[in-house]
Amino acid sequence: MDDLLVDFIAETRExxxxxxxxxxxxxxxxxxxxxxxxxxxxVHTVKGSCGFLNLPRLEKLSHAAEDVLADCRADRRxxxxxxxxxxxxxxxxxxxxTNALESGDSVSDHDDAALIAALAQGGGQKTQQDEHAAxxxxxxxxxxxxISRSIRLPVDLLDRMMAGVSDMVLARNDLARRLRESGVDPxxxxxxxxxxLCIGEMRDSITRTRMARIxxxxxxxxxxxxxxxxxxxxxVTLEIDGGDVELDREMIEMIRDPLTHIVRNAIDHxxxxxxxxxxxxxxxxxxxxxxxxxxxxxxAIEAVDDGRGIDAERLVEKAIANGILTAEKxxxxxxxxxxxxxxxxxxxTAKQVTSISGRGVGMDVVRANVExxxxxxxxxxxxxxxxxxxxxVPLTLTxxxxxxxxxxxxxxxIPRSAIEELIRVSxxxxxxxxxxxxxxxxxxxxxxxxxxxAPFLALESQCEEHELTMVVLKPAGGDHYALAVEEVNDxxxxxxxxAAPALMACGVYAGTTLPDNSHPMLLLDPAGIxxxxxxxxxxxxxxxxxxxxxxxxDERAPTLLFRDLDGxxxxxxxxxxxxxxxxxxxxxxxxxxxxxxxxxxxxxPLMSCCTLPEAEKYRVLRMTDGTSNIxxxxxxxxxxxxxxxMFERAIxxxxxxxxxxxxxxxxxxxxxxxxxxxxxxxxTAPDRELLCLLAAGDDPWARQVLTPLLxxxxxxxxxxxxxxxxxxxxxVMCDExxxxxxxxxxxxxxxxxxxxxxxxxxxxxxxxxRAGLLETLRTRxxxxxxxx
Amino acid sequence: xxxxxxxxxxxxxxxxxxxxxxxxxxxxxxxxxxxxVAPHVAGLFALRSRVMTVIDSAAAVGAGRFDWQxxxxxxxxxxxGHGYAILVENVDDVVEPGVPVTQTRAVMSPGWARVSxxxxxxxxxxxxxVDPDALVSINSFAKAA
Numbered sequence: 030m031d032d033l034l035v036d037f038i039a040e041t042r043e044x045x046x047x048x049x050x051x052x053x054x055x056x057x058x059x060x061x062x063x064x065x066x067x068x069x070x071x072v073h074t075v076k077g078s079c080g081f082l083n084l085p086r087l088e089k090l091s092h093a094a095e096d097v098l099a100d101c102r103a104d105r106r107x108x109x110x111x112x113x114x115x116x117x118x119x120x121x122x123x124x125x126x127t128n129a130l131e132s133g134d135s136v137s138d139h140d141d142a143a144l145i146a147a148l149a150q151g152g153g154q155k156t157q158q159d160e161h162a163a164x165x166x167x168x169x170x171x172x173x174x175x176i177s178r179s180i181r182l183p184v185d186l187l188d189r190m191m192a193g194v195s196d197m198v199l200a201r202n203d204l205a206r207r208l209r210e211s212g213v214d215p216x217x218x219x220x221x222x223x224x225x226l227c228i229g230e231m232r233d234s235i236t237r238t239r240m241a242r243i244x245x246x247x248x249x250x251x252x253x254x255x256x257x258x259x260x261x262x263x264x265v266t267l268e269i270d271g272g273d274v275e276l277d278r279e280m281i282e283m284i285r286d287p288l289t290h291i292v293r294n295a296i297d298h299x300x301x302x303x304x305x306x307x308x309x310x311x312x313x314x315x316x317x318x319x320x321x322x323x324x325x326x327x328x329a330i331e332a333v334d335d336g337r338g339i340d341a342e343r344l345v346e347k348a349i350a351n352g353i354l355t356a357e358k359x360x361x362x363x364x365x366x367x368x369x370x371x372x373x374x375x376x377x378t379a380k381q382v383t384s385i386s387g388r389g390v391g392m393d394v395v396r397a398n399v400e401x402x403x404x405x406x407x408x409x410x411x412x413x414x415x416x417x418x419x420x421x422v423p424l425t426l427t428x429x430x431x432x433x434x435x436x437x438x439x440x441x442x443i444p445r446s447a448i449e450e451l452i453r454v455s456x457x458x459x460x461x462x463x464x465x466x467x468x469x470x471x472x473x474x475x476x477x478x479x480x481x482x483a484p485f486l487a488l489e490s491q492c493e494e495h496e497l498t499m500v501v502l503k504p505a506g507g508d509h510y511a512l513a514v515e516e517v518n519d520x521x522x523x524x525x526x527x528a529a530p531a532l533m534a535c536g537v538y539a540g541t542t543l544p545d546n547s548h549p550m551l552l553l554d555p556a557g558i559x560x561x562x563x564x565x566x567x568x569x570x571x572x573x574x575x576x577x578x579x580x581x582x583d584e585r586a587p588t589l590l591f592r593d594l595d596g597x598x599x600x601x602x603x604x605x606x607x608x609x610x611x612x613x614x615x616x617x618x619x620x621x622x623x624x625x626x627x628x629x630x631x632x633x634p635l636m637s638c639c640t641l642p643e644a645e646k647y648r649v650l651r652m653t654d655g656t657s658n659i660x661x662x663x664x665x666x667x668x669x670x671x672x673x674x675m676f677e678r679a680i681x682x683x684x685x686x687x688x689x690x691x692x693x694x695x696x697x698x699x700x701x702x703x704x705x706x707x708x709x710x711x712x713t714a715p716d717r718e719l720l721c722l723l724a725a726g727d728d729p730w731a732r733q734v735l736t737p738l739l740x741x742x743x744x745x746x747x748x749x750x751x752x753x754x755x756x757x758x759x760x761v762m763c764d765e766x767x768x769x770x771x772x773x774x775x776x777x778x779x780x781x782x783x784x785x786x787x788x789x790x791x792x793x794x795x796x797x798x799r800a801g802l803l804e805t806l807r808t809r810x811x812x813x814x815x816x817x
Numbered sequence: 818x819x820x821x822x823x824x825x826x827x828x829x830x831x832x833x834x835x836x837x838x839x840x841x842x843x844x845x846x847x848x849x850x851x852x853x854v855a856p857h858v859a860g861l862f863a864l865r866s867r868v869m870t871v872i873d874s875a876a877a878v879g880a881g882r883f884d885w886q887x888x889x890x891x892x893x894x895x896x897x898g899h900g901y902a903i904l905v906e907n908v909d910d911v912v913e914p915g916v917p918v919t920q921t922r923a924v925m926s927p928g929w930a931r932v933s934x935x936x937x938x939x940x941x942x943x944x945x946x947v948d949p950d951a952l953v954s955i956n957s958f959a960k961a962a
Contacts, residue, residue: 199865439850526868528899
């Protein structure tokens with residue numbers, strides 16, 4: 030708010046200065062309409078600002094003056110000398126209070142009422158107002174006027190300064206190069222160094238002048254929300270947070286429209302009518318929270334409402350109806366992809382087109398605008414309970430960390446944010462191949478479509494295929510692909526300017542930049558290249574299918590090589606091995622017809638390829654298939670290698686599924702299926718642990734902190750959408766009851782956790798209440814425990 | 818008040834550019850070509866710290882390609898916030914015509930029709946007034962193609 034106040038003071042003072050002449054002129058000719066208008070506008074502006082800044086005293090004064098002047102303007106009242114004097118007294122008081130605001134002094138308010146009363150019609154007060162107008166002038170003279178430390182500048186001037194400094198930096202670089210080449214006197218070098226440093230500092234401070242608080246953007250929201258909700262008959266409370274985050278002025282302008290649109294959408298489509306909200310069990314007042322925070326060199330701006338959210342299924346229906354999507358394609362989409370349809374062009378979910386939003390242009394434009402400035406838009410919706418839209422934008426438009434690459438003898442820049450890794454085609458982990466005429470690269474088992482930059486840009490390639498370097502890119506809102514370039518040059522912080530429309534039109538450039546060598550360079554747009562090369566549409570599906578096939582074929586899955594008790598080298602898929610541990614022989618016993626390992630209060634079958642030798646300790650692989658646990662005794666671990674599961678099959682089913690070559694050695698592959706089947710056959714009851722479904726999404730706290738606690742408490746933890754999730758004995762949720770529990774078998778108890786200690790109640794457990802949590806779990810699962 | 822015009826030669830024709838849109842006239846050498854763009858974009862050029870988009874004026878009016886000999890004169894214009902260097906064959910003079918711009922009555926080729934916004938008379942010659950905005954815009958070319 031401080032900034033706004035300073036702005037207000039500066040503005041008011043500025044207007045007062047220009048107004049002083051008008052006031053005198055008005056005094057001479059009270060019927061002068063243009064003068065009246067100027068003064069009216071002034072008090073009107075002051076009144077508006079004061080209401081916003083919460084300065085009730087100034088507001089009251091300006092409001093009173095405004096009323097009287099409005100009467101004059103509407104010819105309801107003739108301005109006479111008494112009225113002019115009274116208005117002038119008020120303007121003087123406004124000036125006085127404004128100065129006091131800045132200097133922090135107080136001005137007595139005992140005669141404010143008298144000043145206002147003086148405005149009232151009738152000559153009776155004339156003497157009274159004369160009395161009061163005089164002391165005012167005296168007080169004003171006493172109030173020391175603080176020295177203002179802020180000035181207002183046209184942005185144009187700042188831009189010119191910025192351009193000037195950029196010129197200077199380039200000239201410096203040029204000079205530096207020439208000095209290096211000619212090998213001058215060290216004294217000159219030192220002097221140049223100093224100059225160079227000054228120029229650098231100057232650039233930094235001028236860059237800072239371009240930064241502004243995001244408050245400038247947020248300050249318009251309260252009014253907008255108020256007007257919109259009034260128009261729509263909705264009730265909305267707006268919370269704003271993080272207004273002190275600083276951002277490039279230009280950037281603020283760039284996100285103004287997207288943010289406005291998001292807020293409009295939230296009120297128009299998101300938040301329901303009060304009656305509907307009450308019917309849905311929500312408070313009548315909808316909540317809209319707009320916040321900004323800095324995360325590294327990005328600014329995250331979020332708008333969260335507690336409205337009805339976006340129904341992804343309805344989006345899909347609509348997209349199909351509008352011909353944007355085919356039903357077959359829709360069937361293959363996941364919930365996230367469906368939700369992202371909101372960004373598709375020509376799709377509006379509003380049932381009716383309203384004057385506020387819902388014309389089918391909107392979210393697609395929002396995303397386009399945000400992506401144009403190198404940002405991303407994310408969406409998260411819970412049907413019935415709200416929507417979160419977040420924009421992440423770079424701190425400044427102008428400087429982007431980039432990688433410079435060469436293709437066809439030219440240099441190009443690629444924004445570093447989109448780059449995942451660099452890999453040479455000649456290296457062992459990348460294999461270049463072809464698929465139906467299109468180039469593909471296989472990087473550690475992941476197949477990616479390839480765009481070779483030089484031919485793509487219709488340039489002549491300057492090197493052989495095997496000399497290419499792959500830049501693995503993950504464009505915002507797209508899928509991975511590899512861009513093959515001839516050379517990777519350097520990481521640079523580049524000052525990027527938007528390119529001319531004619532350049533942007535071809536869709537593969539994001540901007541232009543001028544590196545130190547003074548040769549203009551183009552910044553490539555990874556998403557645009559993917560689109561222009563046609564790899565983000567049909568091929569993306571093909572790639573997904575291929576990945577699925579790969580998963581099924583388990584090509585080159587990490588595999589554990591170990592030496593078995595009989596000395597042979599064997600292999601087992603690492604995914605099955607939970608851990609490898611040493612157990613003391615005292616915990617193993619031959620009981621109930623087989624070797625068993627008793628540990629941590631549980632008994633698991635202990636398998637081995639032959640009879641266990643006499644020893645003090647055994648090394649065992651603890652394996653799980655998701656429901657039952659077994660241990661397999663081994664001699665030692667050899668290695669973990671990626672391995673194709675292509676092998677010669679064993680003649681008879683048994684412990685050994687077959688044999689494969691690993692680095693030239695024959696290695697027997699353990700038939701894990703047989704192993705578990707064997708353990709099962711013996712009648713090992715599935716685990717006695719209860720199954721706890723932890724529905725917390727990707728919440729790291731749940732995964733890292735809660736999971737071990739639950740495990741140590743004797744629960745087996747599974748996550749939603751995994752095998753066996755529907756057989757859970759108890760569901761633990763970490764969302765304080767904002768979402769529906771996932772589908773489970775009937776009558777599964779649900780326990781919810783809260784992060785706030787004071788909210789705890791019987792079914793809402795404070796998440797660090799260890800004893801309470803375990804106790805609740807125990808009591809709620811008592812019945813199922815007995816059923817087992 | 819009459820406006821000033823800069824007389825230049827584009828594709829062999831003397832034409833007038835409204836001087837208000839012209840920032841300066843520079844001699845440029847060394848253009849960085851830009852792949853994949855419309856033919857009327859000759860490339861990029863660094864004017865001090867600013868990157869200019871170089872416009873091939875001949876291509877923009879649909880009259881072949883500019884005869885680039887390693888260096889050429891260019892008119893620097895600022896259109897819609899972007900800096901452009903419009904390659905011209907010759908820069909002649911700045912004139913202040915006595916009569917206002919009139920509508921062109923002749924039937925022009927489509928390329929010229931798109932970029933011109935009238936005719937002025939200079940020393941008895943009728944010269945086309947060329948609108949730099951139309952000259953540099955992508956639409957002008959797309960329609961011409």
